[in-house]
Amino acid sequence: MSNISFLPSGIFVDLYELTMAQSYWKSSMRGEAVFELFVRKLPQNRNFLLAGGIESLKEYLLNWSFSIEDIEYLRSLNMFDNDFLELLSALHFSGTLWAVKEGTVVFANEPIVQVKAPIIEAQLLETAVINLVHLETVLLSKCARVVLAAKDRAVIDFGSRRAQGVDAALKAAKCSYLAGALGTSNLLAGKIYGIPVFGTMAHSYIQAHKSEEEAFRKFLNHYPATVLLIDTYDYEKAVLTVIKLSKELGADKIKALRLDSGNLVELSNYVRSMLDKAGLSQIELFCSGGLDEYKIEELLKAGAPINGFGVGTNMVVSKDAPSLDMVYKLVEYDGRGVFKSSAGKETVPGAKQVFREKRDGKLVKDYVAAWKRNDKELKAQALLTEVDLLKEERLSSVRDRISEELNTLPEHIAALEKCSIDDIVDFSLLSSN
Amino acid sequence: MSNISFLPSGIFVDLYELTMAQSYWKSSMRGEAVFELFVRKLPQNRNFLLAGGIESLKEYLLNWSFSIEDIEYLRSLNMFDNDFLELLSALHFSGTLWAVKEGTVVFANEPIVQVKAPIIEAQLLETAVINLVHLETVLLSKCARVVLAAKDRAVIDFGSRRAQGVDAALKAAKCSYLAGALGTSNLLAGKIYGIPVFGTMAHSYIQAHKSEEEAFRKFLNHYPATVLLIDTYDYEKAVLTVIKLSKELGADKIKALRLDSGNLVELSNYVRSMLDKAGLSQIELFCSGGLDEYKIEELLKAGAPINGFGVGTNMVVSKDAPSLDMVYKLVEYDGRGVFKSSAGKETVPGAKQVFREKRDGKLVKDYVAAWKRNDKELKAQALLTEVDLLKEERLSSVRDRISEELNTLPEHIAALEKCSIDDIVDFSLLSSN
Structure with a gap:
C-alpha cells in the first residue's frame, strides 16, 4: 500500500536550488550540510501541530532522481554545464534523514526534520521536503482539532x-x-x-x-x-x-x-x-x-x-490556517554552525534536538537543545531519531500513535482557544551551551 | 504540452456518487441531466472571480474512465452488482460540456460550467469537476489580484x-x-x-x-x-x-x-x-x-x-480565501427543471445562460437568464458556449484573454477593497421567464 499519492521527480524544485547546487559543485564544496525544517511561528488558531509527511518524505527520498527528460529540459535552459547535468542524472540520496515520528506533537521552532547530506543534495531537496512535510502537517493539525472537538462522535x-x-x-x-x-x-x-x-x-x-x-x-x-x-x-x-x-x-x-x-x-x-x-x-x-x-x-x-x-x-483546506511559516534552514556546513540575522527571521546556529518531559502521561516540558547534549542528563525523551528509509510504517500504527499523542496534551493546549505555550517549550539550553 | 498536472482515474469520486448512479441504473433512469457549476457566494475579499480549470476539465473528460484496478477495488466493497461494474468499466463521457471560456470574469450565482449528459455520467463526474474547476478558479482569482496590485511591476x-x-x-x-x-x-x-x-x-x-x-x-x-x-x-x-x-x-x-x-x-x-x-x-x-x-x-x-x-x-494557498462556495447542482432532469429549497442553499430550476453587456470596453451588466432566452434580444454576449473537448487552447491565448478580461473590469471591481456588485448582475429575467 503506497503511502504517498504523487511522487514528483527531482525537477519539482525551485530553479535557484539548481543554480546554487551547480555553484557549490564548481567551487568543489562537497562538505556535509545539516538543514533543519521547523515552523517559525504557529498560526493564530493553533496551540500545537502534529508533524506530518514523514512517511511521504521517506518514500520520496528513496525514489529521488532526475529523469532523462528532466535533464533534457534543464539542458534546454542553457544554464547548466554538461558535467553538472551528468552528476544530476546519477544523483540519489546519500545522506541521512532525522525526524520526529509521524504524528508527533510539535511546537514553533522545534526541528521536525533534519537532512544531513552533502550540501548539493541537501540543497536540491528543499522544495520537495517542505512541500511534503508542510501539507500533511497543516492537514494533520487541522484534522486533529476537528476530531478533538467532535469528542466521541x-x-x-x-x-x-x-x-x-x-x-x-x-x-x-x-x-x-x-x-x-x-x-x-x-x-x-x-x-x-x-x-x-x-x-x-x-x-x-x-x-x-x-x-x-x-x-x-x-x-x-x-x-x-x-x-x-x-x-x-x-x-x-x-x-x-x-x-x-x-x-x-x-x-x-x-x-x-x-x-x-x-x-x-x-x-x-x-x-x-x-x-x-x-x-x-x-x-x-x-x-x-x-x-x-x-x-x-x-x-x-x-x-x-x-x-x-x-x-x-x-x-x-485548513481554512483558518491554510499554510504554516515552515522553513528549511542550513544550520551547519562542514562541521561549522551557521546562522542568519535577517530581521524577524533570525536562526540559531547548529543542529538541535528536542527533549520531551512527560509527567503522569502528560506533556509538561520540551527542551530545545544543542544536538550533542546528553538526553539522560535531562531525563527526557529525544524526539528526533534517525529514520530508516526502507522501513515503512503502517497507517494504523501512525493512527494509534496520534491518538496517544493527543492524550498527552494538557487541556489548555488541546482546547480550540489560543493559549500561551511559553511555559511548555524551553529554549534556554540553546544559549547556555 | 499537457495542460493538466494530474489526471486521476474515474475512481477519484465520492462513494455516494456511485451508489446513486447504481440506483439510477437499477431504476432504469437514463434521462439527460443538466448539472450547473457555480459559486453561491463570493468570499469576503473577492469582488470577482476568474473561471479556471476549464482546459483541465476538457482533458479530464476526454480521458475519463474506470481502470481494471478501480473496478476490482469497487467489487471488493461488496456494494455493487457485477452488471453495474461492467457498465462502469466501459464508461466514457457521452454528453456535452458547456462553459465560459477559461479566464472569464464571473460573479456569484453565474453558471461557469454545465454538464449535459445521461444522469449516471453527470452524477459520477461531480467530485472531479468541482475539484478541477475550484482550485484553478481560486488560484486565477487570487493571482489576478496580485498582478493588479503590482501594476506594471x-x-x-x-x-x-x-x-x-x-x-x-x-x-x-x-x-x-x-x-x-x-x-x-x-x-x-x-x-x-x-x-x-x-x-x-x-x-x-x-x-x-x-x-x-x-x-x-x-x-x-x-x-x-x-x-x-x-x-x-x-x-x-x-x-x-x-x-x-x-x-x-x-x-x-x-x-x-x-x-x-x-x-x-x-x-x-x-x-x-x-x-x-x-x-x-x-x-x-x-x-x-x-x-x-x-x-x-x-x-x-x-x-x-x-x-x-x-x-x-x-x-x-489563496490565504484570505482558500476555498469557494462552489457547487455542482442538478437543474434539469429529463427535460424537467428541478430545484431544492434547503435553508440558505436554495437553487433555481432550469439551465441558465449569462449575457454580458459591455460599454466602451467595460463590463456594465450581466443578465442571468433562462437557457432558451434569445441573446439578440438583449444585445449582449452569451458567455456559456459548447466546448470542443478535442480543441486544446494554448496557454498564451488564455493569458491574453485574461489580460483583456481584467481590462474590462470597472475600477471599483478591480480594486482590492470589497464593493457591492448588486448593480452589475441582474437576475430579474430568471423570475420573469
Missing part, C-alpha cells in the same frame, strides 16, 4: 471536491483518518490507503425523482442500512415520510438521517424527538454543511443530538 | 514549497502565469507548461560560504546577470559589498538585488539611493517574503522603489 472526511487539487484531496483523506476520523468519502483514497469509505446521498438524487418519497423508496430498495438526506425540500415532511417508511419496511432499513443545512441545533433536536416519539431511537443523526471544529464544538455545547459529522472544505 | 511565483501539495504547486505556477505573472521558480511547472522560470539565491548559499563577499564573488563568477540576496546578515554592509564588486567586475554583472525581510519600504529606499549614488541605477530591486496583494499595494502606495515581486505562500 464520528468524523468522516467529505472534502475531496474542494481540496486544493487531487494530491491535497487524497492527503486530506489520509490525514483525517490518521487524526482519528472514521474514514473518507473518496474512493481513490480508500483504494490507495486502504482506509474505510462512507457515503450517503445527494440532493440531486432526490431531485431527479418525481418526489422525495419515491427517491427514499428507491434507495431503500437498492441498499441495506441507508442514510437518507432530509433537507431537500421540507425536513418536517421528510421526517414524516421516514417514519412512515420505517413502519412499512422495517425499523432497521434506515440507519441514519443526514442534515446538510439550516440551524442544526434546532433541526437535530426536532428530528430526534420526532424519531424517538415514533420509537425509532436507533436511527442516528448525521450532519454536514460547512462544518469545522468551531461549529462542531458549538453544536455539541448546545446539546445537539448529533451522532456524526461529515466535514469537508473547511477541514481539508 | 514583475510578479514571479515563488510558492511551490508551501502550496497544498504537488498538484496545487504546479497549478499555482500555471495560474499565476495565466493571470499575468512573468513566470515561476518551479522547474517542473516550467517543463510541463513551457512557462518561463526564474531564480535568485537563498540564504543557505551565503551561509555555506565563509563570508557574504566570498559567496557573492562565487555566484558572480558562475553566472552572468545575477540576482544577489542582501539580507542574510546586514543589508548596509551587503550593499557596500555589492557596490565594490560592481566597480571591480563591471556594472552589468549584477542584475538585481533581492530583499526578503524587514521593513521593505525603508530598505528599498535606502538600497536604491545607495546604488544610485554609486552610479548603479541599472541594478533593480526585487522583493519577497510573505507578500500578497495587500502588502504589494501598501509598498507601492508608500513609493517603495521596487521593480519586481516574488510572491509565494499567501498567493498559492
Whole structure:
C-alpha cells in the first residue's frame, strides 16, 4: 500500500536550488550540510501541530532522481554545464534523514526534520521536503482539532471536491483518518490507503425523482442500512415520510438521517424527538454543511443530538490556517554552525534536538537543545531519531500513535482557544551551551 | 504540452456518487441531466472571480474512465452488482460540456460550467469537476489580484514549497502565469507548461560560504546577470559589498538585488539611493517574503522603489480565501427543471445562460437568464458556449484573454477593497421567464 499519492521527480524544485547546487559543485564544496525544517511561528488558531509527511518524505527520498527528460529540459535552459547535468542524472540520496515520528506533537521552532547530506543534495531537496512535510502537517493539525472537538462522535472526511487539487484531496483523506476520523468519502483514497469509505446521498438524487418519497423508496430498495438526506425540500415532511417508511419496511432499513443545512441545533433536536416519539431511537443523526471544529464544538455545547459529522472544505483546506511559516534552514556546513540575522527571521546556529518531559502521561516540558547534549542528563525523551528509509510504517500504527499523542496534551493546549505555550517549550539550553 | 498536472482515474469520486448512479441504473433512469457549476457566494475579499480549470476539465473528460484496478477495488466493497461494474468499466463521457471560456470574469450565482449528459455520467463526474474547476478558479482569482496590485511591476511565483501539495504547486505556477505573472521558480511547472522560470539565491548559499563577499564573488563568477540576496546578515554592509564588486567586475554583472525581510519600504529606499549614488541605477530591486496583494499595494502606495515581486505562500494557498462556495447542482432532469429549497442553499430550476453587456470596453451588466432566452434580444454576449473537448487552447491565448478580461473590469471591481456588485448582475429575467 503506497503511502504517498504523487511522487514528483527531482525537477519539482525551485530553479535557484539548481543554480546554487551547480555553484557549490564548481567551487568543489562537497562538505556535509545539516538543514533543519521547523515552523517559525504557529498560526493564530493553533496551540500545537502534529508533524506530518514523514512517511511521504521517506518514500520520496528513496525514489529521488532526475529523469532523462528532466535533464533534457534543464539542458534546454542553457544554464547548466554538461558535467553538472551528468552528476544530476546519477544523483540519489546519500545522506541521512532525522525526524520526529509521524504524528508527533510539535511546537514553533522545534526541528521536525533534519537532512544531513552533502550540501548539493541537501540543497536540491528543499522544495520537495517542505512541500511534503508542510501539507500533511497543516492537514494533520487541522484534522486533529476537528476530531478533538467532535469528542466521541464520528468524523468522516467529505472534502475531496474542494481540496486544493487531487494530491491535497487524497492527503486530506489520509490525514483525517490518521487524526482519528472514521474514514473518507473518496474512493481513490480508500483504494490507495486502504482506509474505510462512507457515503450517503445527494440532493440531486432526490431531485431527479418525481418526489422525495419515491427517491427514499428507491434507495431503500437498492441498499441495506441507508442514510437518507432530509433537507431537500421540507425536513418536517421528510421526517414524516421516514417514519412512515420505517413502519412499512422495517425499523432497521434506515440507519441514519443526514442534515446538510439550516440551524442544526434546532433541526437535530426536532428530528430526534420526532424519531424517538415514533420509537425509532436507533436511527442516528448525521450532519454536514460547512462544518469545522468551531461549529462542531458549538453544536455539541448546545446539546445537539448529533451522532456524526461529515466535514469537508473547511477541514481539508485548513481554512483558518491554510499554510504554516515552515522553513528549511542550513544550520551547519562542514562541521561549522551557521546562522542568519535577517530581521524577524533570525536562526540559531547548529543542529538541535528536542527533549520531551512527560509527567503522569502528560506533556509538561520540551527542551530545545544543542544536538550533542546528553538526553539522560535531562531525563527526557529525544524526539528526533534517525529514520530508516526502507522501513515503512503502517497507517494504523501512525493512527494509534496520534491518538496517544493527543492524550498527552494538557487541556489548555488541546482546547480550540489560543493559549500561551511559553511555559511548555524551553529554549534556554540553546544559549547556555 | 499537457495542460493538466494530474489526471486521476474515474475512481477519484465520492462513494455516494456511485451508489446513486447504481440506483439510477437499477431504476432504469437514463434521462439527460443538466448539472450547473457555480459559486453561491463570493468570499469576503473577492469582488470577482476568474473561471479556471476549464482546459483541465476538457482533458479530464476526454480521458475519463474506470481502470481494471478501480473496478476490482469497487467489487471488493461488496456494494455493487457485477452488471453495474461492467457498465462502469466501459464508461466514457457521452454528453456535452458547456462553459465560459477559461479566464472569464464571473460573479456569484453565474453558471461557469454545465454538464449535459445521461444522469449516471453527470452524477459520477461531480467530485472531479468541482475539484478541477475550484482550485484553478481560486488560484486565477487570487493571482489576478496580485498582478493588479503590482501594476506594471514583475510578479514571479515563488510558492511551490508551501502550496497544498504537488498538484496545487504546479497549478499555482500555471495560474499565476495565466493571470499575468512573468513566470515561476518551479522547474517542473516550467517543463510541463513551457512557462518561463526564474531564480535568485537563498540564504543557505551565503551561509555555506565563509563570508557574504566570498559567496557573492562565487555566484558572480558562475553566472552572468545575477540576482544577489542582501539580507542574510546586514543589508548596509551587503550593499557596500555589492557596490565594490560592481566597480571591480563591471556594472552589468549584477542584475538585481533581492530583499526578503524587514521593513521593505525603508530598505528599498535606502538600497536604491545607495546604488544610485554609486552610479548603479541599472541594478533593480526585487522583493519577497510573505507578500500578497495587500502588502504589494501598501509598498507601492508608500513609493517603495521596487521593480519586481516574488510572491509565494499567501498567493498559492489563496490565504484570505482558500476555498469557494462552489457547487455542482442538478437543474434539469429529463427535460424537467428541478430545484431544492434547503435553508440558505436554495437553487433555481432550469439551465441558465449569462449575457454580458459591455460599454466602451467595460463590463456594465450581466443578465442571468433562462437557457432558451434569445441573446439578440438583449444585445449582449452569451458567455456559456459548447466546448470542443478535442480543441486544446494554448496557454498564451488564455493569458491574453485574461489580460483583456481584467481590462474590462470597472475600477471599483478591480480594486482590492470589497464593493457591492448588486448593480452589475441582474437576475430579474430568471423570475420573469
